[in-house]
Amino acid sequence: EYRITKPQGYNVSFHYNPAMEKHHFGQTHPMKPWRLTLTKSLVNAYGMNYAMDNYHPRAATFDELTTFHTKDYIDFLATVAPQPTPLDVDNPNPDLKFNLGGSDCPLFEGLYNYCSMSGGASLDAARKICNKQSDIAIAWGGGLHHAKKTEASGFCYVNDIVIAILQLLRVHARVLYIDIDVHHGDGVEEAFLSTDRVMTVSFHKYDPQVFFPGTGALEDNGPKNELNPGAHHAINVPLNDGITDEQYEWLFQTIISQVVAKFRPEAIALQCGADSLAGDRLGKFNLLVEGHGACVEYCKKLGIPMIMFGGGGYTPRNVARAWAYETAIAIGQHKNIPSEIPEHTSWRDRFRQTTLLPSIEEILGEPRTNKNTPKKLQDIVQHVSEQLRFVEQ
Ligand code: V1S
Ligand code: CA
Ligand code: ZN
Structure with a gap:
């Protein structure tokens, strides 16, 4: 039996509610909450659980969820009846609102429990960072970055990340949000557009007419008027299909090092969406678990308190691999x-x-064609450097 002992003087906590995995979005829906079970079982197979503080957090309360969301929206989420499955397209429920009940955000049995458990775990992680009990807090059941103040979007109903960052802001002057999910972190970006206490950085595939959610162009850095303290505090890194570990790691390190030097965050919220891996059912990148993990390792080495969230990830066995490997990075054991x-x-x-750590051939057979030119990546770095000049030191 594997058993990894606790690192000395460094606390990693794991915030996990096993009741989340029982929920189903529907047969054909790509979001599979049981990928969390797979992750946990792989973490335990390596004995990593012995190296962390393990918490079984309670669900978030109505008051906790409404620190970000409107009462109207959360009330509706809490009381709406589940939709019969399969979806009855000929008889749509006329009472549906808040973008609920379509194929992306279906109304499944136990939806409110699922949302409040995801939010509760991420909030618990934030509290452990705030009271300094944890140096890194892990919440793989969170990372639902598309949810808006009064609307569900892209498989996300409750924005656990925004709720957790609001908690971090009670204690930390500046929080850096980093998003390596293949999709644009639009909900988190939007929530903090008007403050200079949160800087958001999302790396994503960008193809506005084709790829969800269609936002996150290089030039979209928030409302630029003089009166908005949050101007220039949204950074977007739009990418094309097939990006490799080498390119992604270079971009990530080049951009994040500049951001950290300028913004000097006191805490980091890292969304680790695993749909940026090669072979993902929805994603289009060529990242390996090593390349994805290298971003996590880079953040850990900054030595700033950090929450690691889950997010997307639609090839469950690879999601479990990535998040187990990144749990190992958090406890400093990935090389062992x-x-x-x-x-x-x-x-x-x-x-x-x-x-x-499978090879790309094992995952894909044949890797996707890489459509990211060196010139394009240089232009991105150039734009970000120029943008950061507007950020006051
Ligand atoms: N890409 C994609 C995709 N696939 C689906 C989907 C497929 C089968 C189903 F039964 C239900 C849904 N929806 C989408 C995207 C949403 C992607 C959300 C990613 C979430 C995250 O990883 O970032 C964080 C957890 N939705 C769309 O593309 C919207 C449509 C425009 C096209 C697809 N149809 C089904 C809905 C409308
Ligand atoms: Ca992203
Ligand atoms: Zn995603």
């Missing part, structure tokens, strides 16, 4: 654990896959 997944674990038996 074997890529060979421990034998006689349910995870290994279930997938008959034996490596934590």
Whole structure:
């Protein structure tokens, strides 16, 4: 049996509510909450649970959810009846509002419990950062970055990240939000457009007519009027299909090092959406678990208190690999654990896959064509550097 001992003088906490995984968005829906079970079982297979403080957080309350969302919206979420499945397209429910009940944000059984558990875990993580009990707090059930103040969007109903950042802001002067999900972190960006206490940075595939949610152009940096303290505090890194580890790590480190030097965050909120991995059902990038994890490792090395959230990720076994590997990074053990997944674990038996770090050929067969030119990446770095000149030191 594997058992990793706690790092000395460095606390990592794991905030996980196993009741989340019982929820189903529907047969054909890409969001599979049981990927959280897979992640947890892989984390335990390596004995990483012994190296962390493990919390079973309670669900967020109505008052906690409405620190960001409107009472109207949360009231409706709490009381709306689940929609019969399969979706009855000929008889849409006339009472539906707040972008609920379509194919992206269906009304499934237990929806409110699912949302409040996700929010509760992320908020618990933020509280452990605020009272300095944790240096890194992990909430893989969160990261639902598209949810708006009064609207569901893109599989996200409650924006647990915004709620957690609002908690961080009680204690920390400046919070840096970083988003490596393949989609634009529009909900978090929008929530903090008018403050200079949160800077948001999202890396994403950008193809406005085609790829969800269609926002996040390089030039979109928030309302630029003189009176808005939040002007220039939204950074967008729009990318094309097929980006590789090498390019992504270079961009990430080049941009985040400049951002940190200028903005001097006191806490980091890192959304680790795993749909930016190669072979994802919705994503289009060529990242390996190593490249995705390198971004997490870079953030950890900054030595700033950090929350790690989940997010997207639609090829469940690869989501579990990435988040287990990134849990290992948090506890400083990723170089020590074997890529060979421990034998006689349910995870290994279930997938008959034996490596934590598969090659791109193992994931994809053939990698996607890389449409990111060196010139394009240079232009992005150039724009971000110029933008950061507007940020006061
Ligand atoms: N891409 C994509 C995609 N796929 C689906 C989908 C597919 C099957 C279903 F049964 C239900 C939905 N929806 C989308 C996207 C939303 C992506 C959300 C990503 C969330 C995150 O990873 O960033 C964070 C958790 N929706 C759309 O593209 C919208 C439509 C425009 C097209 C698809 N149809 C189904 C809805 C409208
Ligand atoms: Ca993103
Ligand atoms: Zn996504």
